[in-house]
Every structure is written in structure tokens, then in C-alpha cells.
Amino acid sequence: MEQIFKGIGASRGLVAARAFVYKLESYVPAQAQVEQPDLEVERFQTAIRQAQAELEQIRDITERRLGSDKAEIFEGHLMILEDPDLIDVIIEKVKEESVNAEYALYVTSRSFIDMLSQMDDEYLRERAADVRDVCNRIMNNLRGKQQADLSAISEECIVIAEDLTPSDTAKLNLDYVKGFVTEIGSRTSHSAIMARSLGIPAIVGAGAELSRIETGTMIVMDATEGVLRANPSTEELIEFGEKKIRYDQRQAEFAKWVNRSSVSSDGHSVELAANIGKLEDVQKALDNGAEAIGLFRTEFLYMGRSKLPTEDEQFNSYKYVLEKMNGKPVVIRTLDIGGDKELPYLNLPKESNPFLGQRALRFCLDRPDIFRTQLRALLRASRYGNLKIMFPMIAVLSELHAAKQLLEEEKRKLEAEGVELAERIEVGMMIEVPSAAISADLFAKEVDFFSIGTNDLIQYTMAADRMNETVSYLYQPCHPSILRLIRMVIEAGRKEGKWVGMCGEMAGDETAIPLLLGLGLHEFSMSASSILPARELIGHLSRKEWSSLADEAMALKTQEEIIAFVRNHKQGGQNA
Numbered sequence: 001m002e003q004i005f006k007g008i009g010a011s012r013g014l015v016a017a018r019a020f021v022y023k024l025e026s027y028v029p030a031q032a033q034v035e036q037p038d039l040e041v042e043r044f045q046t047a048i049r050q051a052q053a054e055l056e057q058i059r060d061i062t063e064r065r066l067g068s069d070k071a072e073i074f075e076g077h078l079m080i081l082e083d084p085d086l087i088d089v090i091i092e093k094v095k096e097e098s099v100n101a102e103y104a105l106y107v108t109s110r111s112f113i114d115m116l117s118q119m120d121d122e123y124l125r126e127r128a129a130d131v132r133d134v135c136n137r138i139m140n141n142l143r144g145k146q147q148a149d150l151s152a153i154s155e156e157c158i159v160i161a162e163d164l165t166p167s168d169t170a171k172l173n174l175d176y177v178k179g180f181v182t183e184i185g186s187r188t189s190h191s192a193i194m195a196r197s198l199g200i201p202a203i204v205g206a207g208a209e210l211s212r213i214e215t216g217t218m219i220v221m222d223a224t225e226g227v228l229r230a231n232p233s234t235e236e237l238i239e240f241g242e243k244k245i246r247y248d249q250r251q252a253e254f255a256k257w258v259n260r261s262s263v264s265s266d267g268h269s270v271e272l273a274a275n276i277g278k279l280e281d282v283q284k285a286l287d288n289g290a291e292a293i294g295l296f297r298t299e300f301l302y303m304g305r306s307k308l309p310t311e312d313e314q315f316n317s318y319k320y321v322l323e324k325m326n327g328k329p330v331v332i333r334t335l336d337i338g339g340d341k342e343l344p345y346l347n348l349p350k351e352s353n354p355f356l357g358q359r360a361l362r363f364c365l366d367r368p369d370i371f372r373t374q375l376r377a378l379l380r381a382s383r384y385g386n387l388k389i390m391f392p393m394i395a396v397l398s399e400l401h402a403a404k405q406l407l408e409e410e411k412r413k414l415e416a417e418g419v420e421l422a423e424r425i426e427v428g429m430m431i432e433v434p435s436a437a438i439s440a441d442l443f444a445k446e447v448d449f450f451s452i453g454t455n456d457l458i459q460y461t462m463a464a465d466r467m468n469e470t471v472s473y474l475y476q477p478c479h480p481s482i483l484r485l486i487r488m489v490i491e492a493g494r495k496e497g498k499w500v501g502m503c504g505e506m507a508g509d510e511t512a513i514p515l516l517l518g519l520g521l522h523e524f525s526m527s528a529s530s531i532l533p534a535r536e537l538i539g540h541l542s543r544k545e546w547s548s549l550a551d552e553a554m555a556l557k558t559q560e561e562i563i564a565f566v567r568n569h570k571q572g573g574q575n576a
Contacts (some may be wrong), residue, residue: 001230002229002231002233002236003209003212003213003229003230003231004227004228004229004230005181005201005203005207005209005210005227005228005229005230006205006226006227006228007181007182007205007206007228008185008186008192008204008205008226009203009209009222009223009224009225009374010185010191010195010196010202010203010204010223011192011195011196011198011199011200011201011202011204011223012191012201012223012224012529013179013199013200013201013220013223013224014023014201014220014221014223014224014240014243014244014247015158015178015201015221015222015223015244016181016218016219016220016237016240016241016244016462017156017157017158017178017218017219018155018156018157018158018216018217018218018219019158019159019211019214019215019216019217019218019219020153020155020157020158020159020160020177020214020215021160021161021215022150022160022161022164022168023161023162024136024162026104026357027139027143029100029102029103029106029139030103031099031100031103031106032099032100032103032412033098033099034094034098034100035098035100036359036502037094037095037098038095038417039258040094040100040101041094041095041101042090042141042391043101044094044104044138044142044268045106046085046475047138047141047142047544048081048099048138050141051081051134051137051141052078052081052128052320054137054311055074055077055081056074056078057077058074058110058170058171059071059074059078059277059389060503061170061171062074062170063128063562065100066148068284068404070384072303072305073130073170073194073297073305074170074440075305076130077133077337079306079344080131080134080284080527081134081138081512082223084162085112085147085512086108086112086131087367087537089106089108090104090105090109090518091104093107096100096304099506101142102139102142102143104144105135105138105139106139109131109528110131111467112131113131114166114277115342116128123259123463123510126427129163129165130165130293130301132165132536138218141157141400142436146420149481150168150171150172150173150177152174153172153173153176153177154176155176155179156176156178157176157177157184158177158178158181158221159177159180159181160177160180160181160182160210160213160219160383160417161174161182161183161330162182162183162184162211163184163185163191163315163502164180164182165182165191166192166361169191169194169195169198170194172198172200172269173558174198174200174431176199177200177204178201179200179201179221179343180195180200180201180202180203181202181203181204181206181210181219181221181228181284182202182205182206183202183205183206183208183210183211183363184204184205185205188576191204192204196567199368201221201223202223203221203226203227203228203484206226206228207392208296212227213230215251217230217231218231218232218237220228220232220236220237222240222243224247224561229318231404231426232447233385233388233550238339244429253536254532254533254536255532256291257289257532257535257536258287258288258532258537259289260289260535260539261291262284262291262524262534262535262538262539263538263539264489264517264539264541264542264543265539265540265541265542266542266544266545268517268543268544270521270522270523270524270538271291271292271329271501271523271524272289272291272292272296272523272524272525272526272531272535272538273285273290273291273292273293273294273329273331273501273503273523273524273525274288274290274291274292274294274296274308274525274526274527274531275293275295275297275503275525275526275527275529276295276296276297276321276340276528277296277297277300277527278300279320279321280319281295281528282321282324282325283319283324284528284529285528285531286325287528288528288529288531288532289531289532289535290327290328290521290528292328292329292330292331292505292525293325293328293329293330293331293332293525294319294331294451294523294525294526295330295331295390295451295500295503295525296318296330296331296332296333297333297336297376298314298332298333298334298335299335299336299337299542300316301313301314301411302335302343302572303343305345306345307345308343308345308370308373310373311373311376314373314374314377315377315380315381316376318332318377318378318381319381319384320379320388321385321387322381322384322386323384323385324384325386326351327385327386328385328386329386329388330385330386330387330388330503331356331388331389331390331428331429331451331503331525332378332387332388332389332390333392333404334364334371334375334378334389334390335360335363335364335370335371335374336359336360336361336392336393337359337360337363338354338355338358338359338360338362338363343440345469346361347436348390350438352388355459358392359406360392361392361395361403362393362398362399362559363395364403365399365402365403365406366523367408371490372406372409372410375389375406375407375410376410376413376414379407379410379411379419379421379425380414380427382422383420383421383422387425387476388423388425388427388428388448389406389407389425389426389427389428390401390425390426390427390428390429390430390449391429391430391431391450392430392432392453393430393432393433393456394430394432394433394436394443395433395435395436396435397439397442397443397446399447400429400447401446401451401540402444403439404427404446407427418463422508426449427445427447427448427450427452427511428447428448428449428451429447429451429453430449430450430451430452430458430503431450431451431453431489432452432453432455432456432457433456433457433460434457434460434485436462437457437485437486438454438485438500440486440492440493441487441492441495441504442491443494443553444492444495444496444498444537445496445499449493449498449499449500449501450489450492450493450498450499450500450501451500451501451502451503451523451525452486452489452500452502452503452504452509453502453503453504454477454482454486454500454502454504454505454506455504455505456504457482457485457504458475458476458477458479458482458504458506459463459475461478461481461485462474462475462476462481473541476559476564477504477506477509477512477559478506478511478512478515478559478563478566479558479559479562480554480556480558480559480562483515483519483554484514484522484554486502486519486552487519487550490519490520490521491520493523494520499522499523500521500522500523500525501521501522501523501525502519502521502525503524503525505526507521507524507525507526508530508531508533510533510534510537511566512566513538513541514537514541514546514549514550514566514569514570515546515549515550515553515562515566517538517543517546518545518546518547518548518549518550518551519547520547541570549566549569552565553565553566
């Protein structure tokens with residue numbers, strides 16, 4: 001009997017195969033008294049050293065397969081092995097209570113994991129899985145038990161699991177594992193991120209009912225729509241096969257758009273750019289026909305490590321991207337931490353609402369020592385390409401003035417040192433805060449460009465945490481209020497002769513693109529994989545026609561009405 005499961009499409013693709021159910025043994029150790037606690041501590045420390053060697057091996061394998069940025073996940077795991085809040089507490093429990101190491105590890109780690117799981121911050125909730133992974137590894141070493149190994153799979157399958165840890169995902173044998181589905185997880189979980197890097201279809205957050213599936217069950221998964229079907233009928237398998245052929249053909253068709261310009265059907269040019277977070281992403285952007293880097297998230301240079309990157313480390317990264325893009329525009333955003341992105345080694349105070357607290361530029365202005373180092377690195381790299389510097393999370397003019405002042409001071413210092421800089425560097429800002437959008441006419445006189453960060457702009461406009469599933473219905477990119485703010489920003493830029501881009505998820509949304517084209521957006525920056533579909537879509541749209549249609553859409557009352565309006569007119573235009 002067919003069963004249908006719905007989850008989150010974390011990594012696109014369509015695949016059919018038998019299920020391989022991956023279950024970790026649930027082990028609850030009994031409490032036992034030990035006569036020599038010091039020997040028990042030594043046994044625990046031996047298990048830690050063994051776990052360290054195993055993780056270092058997985059890290060090295062991951063670096064060879066996926067690059068250094070993905071291997072940094074395991075640097076984080078290695079740091080857990082040295083975390084005094086966890087490890088020292090376990091050792092102390094063994095010594096003070098004379099209990100066996102297994103019991104002390106289980107009780108302490110459960111408390112630690114439960115605490116993280118209940119955090120409001122999604123980033124911290126996701127880290128609970130990392131702690132669980134590391135502690136399970138130590139426990140298996142204490143028990144002399146082999147770690148479950150997905151790399152041993154030798155037949156084509158789709159892996160079904162409650163969750164997959166980063167080390168699980170890194171060891172997947174892609175010759176046989178065609179996709180995976182998990183009961184829990186989100187698009188930001190490590191397993192989802194690694195699935196996208198591996199290019200393997202993945203669905204996460206499919207729910208506890210997924211546990212009803214047994215190994216050997218035939219499965220078809222559409223990770224593009226987040227739908228899984230178990231025990232499909234023969235007719236459904238045939239229908240899925242036909243859908244897969246169409247999907248593969250469609251993906252192949254996009255390749256012809258790689259070297260084309262991004263031009264509407266009536267000759268209006270726009271720029272399609274890529275969002276990147278690591279150096280390896282630059283080649284993917286170029287392979288997908290990116291005309292620019294519209295957002296380089298520099299915070300990833302700071303994350304997954306134990307200390308701040310040096311000026312030279314940053315300089316070399318920025319120089320690499322600029323040279324690789326060979327004169328194409330590169331918009332580099334200054335450090336944007338806070339909210340769901342933390343740097344543990346800074347030991348920043350906890351905030352009750354970090355998304356409304358000291359994040360991004362607010363943090364940088366409070367820590368000019370860190371900010372000046374980044375600005376120097378950016379300025380030094382400027383002569384190697386077409387650099388544009390962008391400040392995030394600006395709410396009031398005084399913040400912009402302060403950031404520009406620090407940039408100018410570092411520029412003068414470098415010039416005095418005889419360092420060669422680019423003759424001109426455009427300086428812009430993100431529009432993420434409603435106050436900035438409403439005052440865009442004032443900001444436009446002070447910057448060279450705007451880039452609209454819709455992920456946060458929607459969150460702040462709708463007063464709905466985008467990480468909170470209970471209010472996810474309020475994440476409405478095409479809501480009239482959001483479109484009005486976007487139009488306000490574009491018009492403010494136009495009046496001052498400044499270009500306006502967008503680097504939020506909305507820029508690559510096929511429903512939003514016609515409206516954004518009609519509103520006059522200059523630059524669309526998105527994930528590299530979205531560029532070619534977006535270019536093809538724009539090539540079938542008339543800018544003049546959608547300029548009028550966008551005005552009509554803005555008069556509608558709800559996102560649902562606007563989406564229906566766009567789809568009806570888009571289909572009519574493409575069929576014409």
C-alpha cells in the first residue's frame with residue numbers, strides 16, 4: 001500500500017531506489033560503582049583520543065572530497081572533544097561519584113544535548129546533533145563497538161534515518177546512495193548543506209511517520225518538491241520515470257544559457273549574480289554563467305575555527321575571488337555575525353533576542369579592532385579586481401557614516417604606507433531593516449548602490465522569526481507590504497542614479513522574478529544553481545509589459561492573489 005510523506009526539499013533531484021533504513025542503537029548504560037576512578041578517567045581519555053583520531057581521518061577525507069569549508073564541520077567536532085563544559089564535567093562526575101565512564105558520559109551529554117535542543121536559536125539547536133554525534137562516538141569506543149558505517153553500503157538505495165550526522169553524510173558512498181530522507185532537520189542543518197555540496201537529492205524534516213518504512217521498500221523521492229512515496233504502484237513508477245526524464249532534459253536545456261547575456265524579450269539587460277560563502281563557490285558561479293558575485297558572505301571565513309582570521313588570511317581570500325572573477329563585479333559584504341551565526345571563540349554575551357541585538361555592522365562598530373582588520377584586507381585586495389564593499393544591517397544614517405569613516409581612515413593609512421589600491425571602490429549597503437527601506441531616499445545620497453536582503457527584510461517587516469516553524473506562514477516574499485518596500489528602494493536608487501540589486505532568496509524565485517524585472521531591479525543575486533533557470537525565464541519576459549503588470553499586482557491585497565496573478569500572466573506570456 002502506497003504511503004506519502006512530505007518534508008523539506010533540502011537538495012534538489014528525483015530518484016527511485018530501495019530503502020536502506022539506518023538506525024543507531026539506543027544504548028542506555030547502567031550505573032556502576034568503580035573502585036579506581038582514576039583508571040576509569042584514563043579509560044575515558046583513551047576513548048577521547050581514539051575519537052579524535054577517527055574524526056581527523058574523516059576530516060581529511062571530507063577535505064579531499066568536498067573542500068576545506070566542509071571539513072571545518074569536523075574541526076567543530078574536534079573542538080567538542082576539548083570543551084571543558086562537557087568533558088571536564090564528565091571527568092569530575094567519574095571522580096566525585098566513583099561511577100563508570102559510560103554512565104557519566106550518558107547523563108552529562110544528555111543534559112547538554114537537551115539544553116541545546118531547547119534553545120530558541122536554530123543554529124544552537126542544530127549543534128545538539130553535533131554533540132550527539134561526538135558523544136556516540138566516544139560511547140562506542142568505551143564499549144569497544146564499531147561505529148555504524150554508511151560507507152559499507154554496496155547496493156543502490158535511498159537512506160532513511162531519523163537524522164544523519166555530518167560524519168554520516170561525509171561517508172556516504174555516492175556510487176550506491178542515491179539520496180536520503182530524514183525525520184528531522186531543516187535546510188540549514190549540516191546534513192542538508194553537505195547534501196547540496198555532494199549534489200545528492202535530500203529531503204529533511206519528513207516527520208516521525210517515516211519510521212514505518214522498512215529496508216527494501218521501493219521508494220520514489222522528488223526532493224525538488226519535498227515528496228516521498230513508499231510502495232508506489234507500477235503505474236506510479238512509470239509516471240515517475242517519465243517525470244524524471246523530463247526533469248533531466250530540463251536540466252540539460254539550461255546549459256545553453258551559460259554564455260548568454262541576461263536580457264528580457266524586449267531587450268532590457270539585467271545582471272545575474274551568485275551568492276557565495278566560500279572560495280570553492282566561485283567556480284560553481286562561473287560554471288553557471290554568473291555575471292558577478294552579488295554577495296560574498298565573509299562571515300564564513302570567521303566560522304568553524306578557533307580564532308579570528310588574520311588580515312593576510314582575509315586578503316588572500318578576497319584576492320583569490322577577485323582574480324578568479326577576472327574583472328567581473330564582486331560585492332563583498334563585511335562581517336555579518338549575530339542572529340543565527342555565532343563565533344564561540346569571541347565569548348559574546350547571550351542575548352534574549354539576538355536577531356534584534358548586536359549583530360552585523362552593529363557588532364563591527366562596537367569592535368573596530370576586528371572591523372578595521374577586515375577593511376584593510378579588503379582595501380589591499382581591491383587592485384586585483386572589481387571590488388564593491390557592502391555594509392549589512394544598517395538601520396540609521398549614523399551607522400553608515402561611522403562605517404564609511406572607518407573605511408576612509410584605513411584607506412588613508414594604507415596609502416601613507418605606500419600600498420597600491422584600486423582607483424575607485426564602490427561602497428554600498430544592504431537594505432534589510434524597514435527603517436532603511438523607508439528612508440532609502442536619504443541613504444541613496446550616501447552610497448553607490450543598494451542590495452536588498454529580503455530574507456531579513458521579510459522577517460523584520462512581518463515581525464516573524466524566519467527560523468520559527470510556527471510562524472513560517474508569515475514568510476511571504478510577494479506580500480504587498482514587501483513589494484511596496486522593494487519598489488520604494490528601487491525608485492530611490494533610480495532618482496539618485498544608483499543601481500539596486502537583491503541578494504535574498506527572493507531574487508531567484510520564479511514567481512518574484514517577473515515582478516522584480518517590472519519594478520526595475522538591476523541585479524539579481526542568487527544561488528549558482530538558480531542562475532540559468534532565471535536567465536531563461538527573463539529571456540521570455542517583456543520588461544515593458546511586466547512594468548505595467550507589476551503596478552497591477554501591487555494593487556492586490558494578499559500574497560496568494562499576487563502569486564496567482566503572476567502565474568496566470570507568466571503562462572500567458574510564455575505561451576504567446
